[in-house]
Amino acid sequence: MPILNRAAELQGEVTGWRRFLHQNPEILYEVHDTAAFVADKLREFGVDEIVTGIGRTGVVGIIRGKGATAGSGTRTIGLRADMDALPLTELTGKDYTSLRPGAMHACGHDGHTSMLLGAAKYLAETRNFDGSVALIFQPAEEGGAGALAMVEDGLMERFGIEEVYGMHNMPGIPLGQFAIRKGGIMAxxxxxxxxxxxxxxxxxxxxxxxxxxxxxxxxxxxxxxxxxxxxxxxxxxxxxxxxxxxxxxxxxxxxxxxxxxxxxxxxxxxxxxxxxxxxxxxxxxxxxxxxxxxxxxxRQCPVTFNHDHETDHAIRVATDVVGSANVDANVEPTMAGEDFAFMLKSRPGAFIFIGNGNTAPLHNPKYDFDDEAIAYGISYWVKLAENRLSE
The missing domain is CATH 3.30.70.360 (Alpha-Beta Plaits)
Known part of the structure; x- marks a missing residue:
């Protein structure tokens, strides 16, 4: 089954958010404007609980499904997006190019944040799940160990998170495809x-x-x-x-x-x-x-290690979104690092790549996130939440 109809409907709106964030990049923990934008959107969507300042400048939003109430003991899964940009001068020439000299979203975190916000809007509207979804918006992925800061600030315990999932765009993987593997996926x-x-x-x-x-x-x-x-x-x-x-x-x-x-x-x-x-x-x-x-x-972050059981769930959900022919379930690992590894050491979960098409490589001043990936990302997040928290 392809992307969700509602995700396709949200494509234009979420693209606008993404391009706004692209124009206003912030580095490491100094993501104050981005975090405020995220928190404002979550309030607008009617998210049940919004907490700022986790791991210094991280944001967590809690959406409770049908029958779930605060402290009810129902299951909670975490979905994570990173918010920070890189200290680069943009050379894309786009009409939404960075307005902040020496800073740009050259790794697609603007896309990651926007896709999770799109999923948050959808999930807050439907609540077609039993339990709670923790929306995790993380600062300082680019060398600042923001994931560790959030974990050490009690992220998992405070919100009762039992499983945690992450997603990253990947140039070279075609649009409409996903890639994942069990075990070490990033170094x-x-x-x-x-x-x-x-x-x-x-x-x-x-x-x-x-x-x-x-x-x-x-x-x-x-x-x-x-x-x-x-x-x-x-x-x-x-x-x-x-x-x-x-x-x-x-x-x-x-x-x-x-x-x-x-x-x-x-x-x-x-x-x-x-x-x-x-x-x-x-x-x-x-x-x-x-x-x-x-x-x-x-020693920076550990190996990004996907847990078997949770990876199986991620594969099934990705297959539901784009079909088995468009899911590489045994992708070659990359020797780049990813601090989501700290969250995967704290709780079982899985990290997946979403195709960004034939764009410039990550961390390149000519890189740009492809907005056509947005509906696929929203669909994955929504179906993952509904699948893992099904009645």
């Missing part, structure tokens, strides 16, 4: 900074120095051995050195060098292996050359 994105302290001197007398550039150059190559020779070949791991800073002149060997990079893994075991081997390689190689080192290793 744990960790980062590291290695500082090598040697002994600087004249470039013509390297024997009187401990050259941190030479040591760092060997480290860059040695770190690749972790994926090539330490990790199980069937376990995904990416280690990329993305920055190397050292020196001030052509004839001076500096005292220090700094290397930065990222580690992406799809299991906690491989994640531990990668961090441990980085530390061992750095300590051993640097010591062998008589230098010193420090390692700042930061």
């Amino acid at each position: 744990a994105p960790d980062r590291f900074t290695i500082t090598i302290k040697g002994r600087g001197g004249h470039a013509a007398q390297p024997h009187k120095t401990i050259d941190p550039i030479f040591i760092g150059s060997q480290l860059v190559g040695s770190l690749q051995a972790i994926a090539a020779r330490n990790a199980d070949p069937v376990q995904s791991v990416v280690i990329s050195v993305t920055r190397f800073d050292a020196g001030t002149s052509h004839n001076i060997i500096p005292d220090t060098a700094m290397i930065m990079g990222t580690v992406r893994t799809l299991s906690e075991e491989t994640r531990d292996l990668a961090e441990n081997r980085i530390r061992q390689i750095v300590d051993g190689l640097v010591a062998a050359h008589g230098a010193e080192s420090t390692i700042d290793y930061y």
Whole structure:
């Protein structure tokens, strides 16, 4: 069965919301105007309970189905959308381009927020479910761990959320299609900074120095051995050195060098292996050359891990919306990260990709969310709520 008729009817209105949000992007936790817009819409729809300031600037709306009352003990599921934008200057040339220099919705969170608002309007009108739906509007997905902030602020316990679901648009997946998989669907994105302290001197007398550039150059190559020779070949791991800073002149060997990079893994075991081997390689190689080192290793969000039972539900709902031929139930995982992973560690649930067609890639100044995806997203959210909270 294709998209819901009411979702198609809402397409134009929700597109207007989406383009307004696109023109007014906000970054990380500073989503005050966006959160106010969301809360105003939820009030307009007649949502039963609206709470702001969860996880600093997050918004939660509760819609109770038939027979559900506050404190009645009926089941509650959470549906999550992210609200924040990126620190980029937009180059789309659209007539609704960002009005805020240096900020743009280059990941489609304007679309995510608008689709969930569209579903909220529909669900508040019909209430064709038994239980409650928690509409979760999250700040700071782009590197700010907003999902963790909301979880630590008591999101799940306060609203009695038993399952939680997320959705993200994906360029390259055709419009009208969904993609999902059980287990790890997005990677744990960790980062590291290695500082090598040697002994600087004249470039013509390297024997009187401990050259941190030479040591760092060997480290860059040695770190690749972790994926090539330490990790199980069937376990995904990416280690990329993305920055190397050292020196001030052509004839001076500096005292220090700094290397930065990222580690992406799809299991906690491989994640531990990668961090441990980085530390061992750095300590051993640097010591062998008589230098010193420090390692700042930061674990960001965990693997975005879809739970089996809830993924099965998500697949059935997506199939109901677009047909089985348009649902990839075993999509290849991506090594990008997603902080919805914190919510999936707190409660069982599933994260699904919705097709955004042939657009520019995410995090690109020419990217734009395709409004034709809106009705599909609304239909998915509505049918998921009605399916999981059916009598």
